[in-house]
Amino acid sequence: MQMRMASVISTCLHIAVLGWATLSFNSKAFEATPPESLPVDIISEKEFSEVTKGVKDAKKPAEKPKPIVEKVAEPPPKPVEELKPTINDKRTVAENKEAAPPPPQPEAKPPEKKAEPKPPAPAKPDQIADKLKDDKPKPEAKTEPQPMPPKRPPLPKKPEEKFDPTKIAALLDKRGPTRASMTGAELNKDPTLGTATGAAAKLSQSEIDAFRRRVESCWNIPVGARDADNLRVVFRINFRRDGTIERGPDTIEGSNSPFGPAYADSGRRAILQCQPYTMLRPEHYESWKDVEIEFNARQMFN
Amino acid sequence: MNPADVAQSLPSIVSSDLSLWTLFWHASWVVKLVMLGLTASSIWLWAIVIDKTVLYARARRAMDSFEAAFWSGQSLEELYRTLSSKPNHSMGALFVAAMREWKRSFEGAPRSFAGLQMRIDKVMQVSIAREVERLEKRLLVLATIGSAGPFIGLFGTVVGIMTSFQSIAASKNTSLAVVAPGIAEALMATAIGLIAAIPATIFYNKFASEVNKQAQRLEGFADEFSAILSRQIDERGGN
Numbered sequence: 215m216q217m218r219m220a221s222v223i224s225t226c227l228h229i230a231v232l233g234w235a236t237l238s239f240n241s242k243a244f245e246a247t248p249p250e251s252l253p254v255d256i257i258s259e260k261e262f263s264e265v266t267k268g269v270k271d272a273k274k275p276a277e278k279p280k281p282i283v284e285k286v287a288e289p290p291p292k293p294v295e296e297l298k299p300t301i302n303d304k305r306t307v308a309e310n311k312e313a314a315p316p317p318p319q320p321e322a323k324p325p326e327k328k329a330e331p332k333p334p335a336p337a338k339p340d341q342i343a344d345k346l347k348d349d350k351p352k353p354e355a356k357t358e359p360q361p362m363p364p365k366r367p368p369l370p371k372k373p374e375e376k377f378d379p380t381k382i383a384a385l386l387d388k389r390g391p392t393r394a395s396m397t398g399a400e401l402n403k404d405p406t407l408g409t410a411t412g413a414a415a416k417l418s419q420s421e422i423d424a425f426r427r428r429v430e431s432c433w434n435i436p437v438g439a440r441d442a443d444n445l446r447v448v449f450r451i452n453f454r455r456d457g458t459i460e461r462g463p464d465t466i467e468g469s470n471s472p473f474g475p476a477y478a479d480s481g482r483r484a485i486l487q488c489q490p491y492t493m494l495r496p497e498h499y500e501s502w503k504d505v506e507i508e509f510n511a512r513q514m515f516n
Numbered sequence: 517m518n519p520a521d522v523a524q525s526l527p528s529i530v531s532s533d534l535s536l537w538t539l540f541w542h543a544s545w546v547v548k549l550v551m552l553g554l555t556a557s558s559i560w561l562w563a564i565v566i567d568k569t570v571l572y573a574r575a576r577r578a579m580d581s582f583e584a585a586f587w588s589g590q591s592l593e594e595l596y597r598t599l600s601s602k603p604n605h606s607m608g609a610l611f612v613a614a615m616r617e618w619k620r621s622f623e624g625a626p627r628s629f630a631g632l633q634m635r636i637d638k639v640m641q642v643s644i645a646r647e648v649e650r651l652e653k654r655l656l657v658l659a660t661i662g663s664a665g666p667f668i669g670l671f672g673t674v675v676g677i678m679t680s681f682q683s684i685a686a687s688k689n690t691s692l693a694v695v696a697p698g699i700a701e702a703l704m705a706t707a708i709g710l711i712a713a714i715p716a717t718i719f720y721n722k723f724a725s726e727v728n729k730q731a732q733r734l735e736g737f738a739d740e741f742s743a744i745l746s747r748q749i750d751e752r753g754g755n
Contacts, residue, residue, distance in 0.1 A: 221559070221560070223566050224566060235536055
């Protein structure tokens, strides 16, 4: 009897506690502040060497160096448009149009040209004209075609652009800036200081091997040279960019042996005969412009 | 489909909210069984606790009032007459049992007093045992819940984590949003087990000491009463 009462009381108590727990037991999400994101770009080796190539008289970066951009991006960047892989720069379109015989354009100011096709606006025309005039200089500066590669020396910015009738096609091209040109929040054409040489690339092992193989193929070791294995000679060679020899080969080091001069001459002949060394890639010209080569029969022929 | 229905059905699909009900509802059936069993045992436990608390308080009060009446100086015959008419517990039952044995021994006039003392002691021992048994009833349930509850909850947790890991492996996604609900629902089994077991252990210890105290009090009264009766027997036997 008493136990039944107690059971009822206990059940009621549990229901009350469970109800309260169900109502109050709501998980609150942790306030996790996301860490500041670092924009990471994957660039190719070529781009890297271009980026690091500095100009000595570049301005010292201020407190916050601005990224190198050629165009001012649209103020609210739309991510969907940014992701669109547009390969075509408008520059190409502009050039195509310029290549064609330019149609005789009347010397019409762009603001007027824009105002003409519009239907008669109900608002006051003065305001619209003012606005158009305000708007106009910006696209003009923006869409100015830049035919030079991005690593050209900084040009002094012209304060006023003259109206060029041959560039009307570029002016009329109202497509947004595409990915082919670097865009940023602010206009900054100054290159950074960069590293001293800007030549990050090195001669690869395959290039060295190809060069050695080529020299070997041209080299006739003087017959009868005694202990040719121990002879060695070091040449210094200056190359041109196309792989031909500009200066040298100059003997820097030779073996103290009666056969030394003949041995060195044979090496020099071999180097001169085999040029140009096309396997040396011009991208890495900095690293093979001035080299020292050691001729050693034991090292070369084994 | 009206928007309210969509809003209602959304949490069950996403299961991003971790309210108790959704945690319970998404658990596997083994975990559900464990949770339900533990909840039922918790209800049973608290029913016992309420029952025992009332019982012990009443027994203590009854003992107090009986002792007050016993030592008040009124005649034992009179006390026996008032108590024997109604059912008694604890000390009153002890007293009535002993007095009944005493009276039976004296009703058939010439009886031997030789075994009377022993008989009275036996009767009182039996009634003490009965009283203690009544006080101790269902206390073992508390002990069992207190010792087994955490294990049962842990079993539910282990099973729940196993199944949730299996479903994580099946979904091939290890983000915390996938891992967390399964583990939370599994841990709830242990939580319920602990919620049931902690009060069970505490109240078991408390009630065990209470039973011990009351049993000692009954034994003390029995010894005292036995001493009084023994004196009476000696006096009457001497006559």
